[in-house]
Amino acid sequence: MANPKIAVNSVKFPAFSLSNGTVNFTFFQHVAVLNPNRYPFSHYDSSLQLYYSGSQVGFMFIPAGQIPPGRTQYMSATFNVRSFPVAPMQSASGATTATAVSGGGGIGMGPTLELESRMKLVGTMKVLMVFAHHVESRASCRVTIEISDGSVLGYHC
Numbered sequence: 001m002a003n004p005k006i007a008v009n010s011v012k013f014p015a016f017s018l019s020n021g022t023v024n025f026t027f028f029q030h031v032a033v034l035n036p037n038r039y040p041f042s043h044y045d046s047s048l049q050l051y052y053s054g055s056q057v058g059f060m061f062i063p064a065g066q067i068p069p070g071r072t073q074y075m076s077a078t079f080n081v082r083s084f085p086v087a088p089m090q091s092a093s094g095a096t097t098a099t100a101v102s103g104g105g106g107i108g109m110g111p112t113l114e115l116e117s118r119m120k121l122v123g124t125m126k127v128l129m130v131f132a133h134h135v136e137s138r139a140s141c142r143v144t145i146e147i148s149d150g151s152v153l154g155y156h157c
Contacts, residue, residue: 001127004041004067005034006119006139008157014078016150024083025150027058029117030076031139035067041135042066043123048077051116057084062121086113086147111147116140 008031015026027050035041043065050058058081067073119139124132141157 001039001125001133001135002036003135003137004121005036006121006137007032007034008117008119008139008141008155009074011117011141011143011152011155013145013150013152015080016145018086018147021085021088022083023086023113023147024081026078026080027117028076028078029119030074031119032072032074033067033121033137034072035069037125038069039125039127040066040068041123041125043121046121046123047119049118049120050081051118052084052113053087055084057081057115062119112153113145113147115143115145117143 008029010028010030012028013025014028017024029048043062046062046064048060048062049056058079060077060079062075062077065073117140121135121137123135125135126132139157141155143155144153145151146153
């Protein structure tokens with residue numbers, strides 16, 4: 001029995017602002033969850049978390065649901081992230097923080113911000129409508145955004 005497969009289709013920041021070294025934004029993520037098994041997957045106690053520099057800055061519970069056998073369920077999540085301070089930008093000596101670095105010098109490239117989203121689906125599959133099998137699936141993505149306007153420069157899952 002295989003765990004469901006989570007594929008992140010897109011990550012966006014519909015609202016984004018930076019003021020006095022503090023960032024405030026809305027986070028959006030769209031995923032596809034494939035249940036490759038011959039039995040339905042009932043999920044519960046699932047969540048989406050957002051991290052900056054190792055600290056959780058956003059959290060959302062994923063409502064319980066069921067994914068039919070051999071099918072893909074599309075899910076999206078949107079939530080506001082409370083303001084939090086960002087690390088200082090690159091200094092003249094070249095020292096950088098782990099999450100705020102200077103861009104590559106291209107058009108529109110400035111300081112960037114790196115976030116990590118972690119999605120966890122927990123549930124069960126009933127095999128032959130009798131045996132309950134515990135299932136857990138995870139996806140983690142690093143997202144790089146341009147700090148001046150919140151545009152997504154890339155993400156890697």
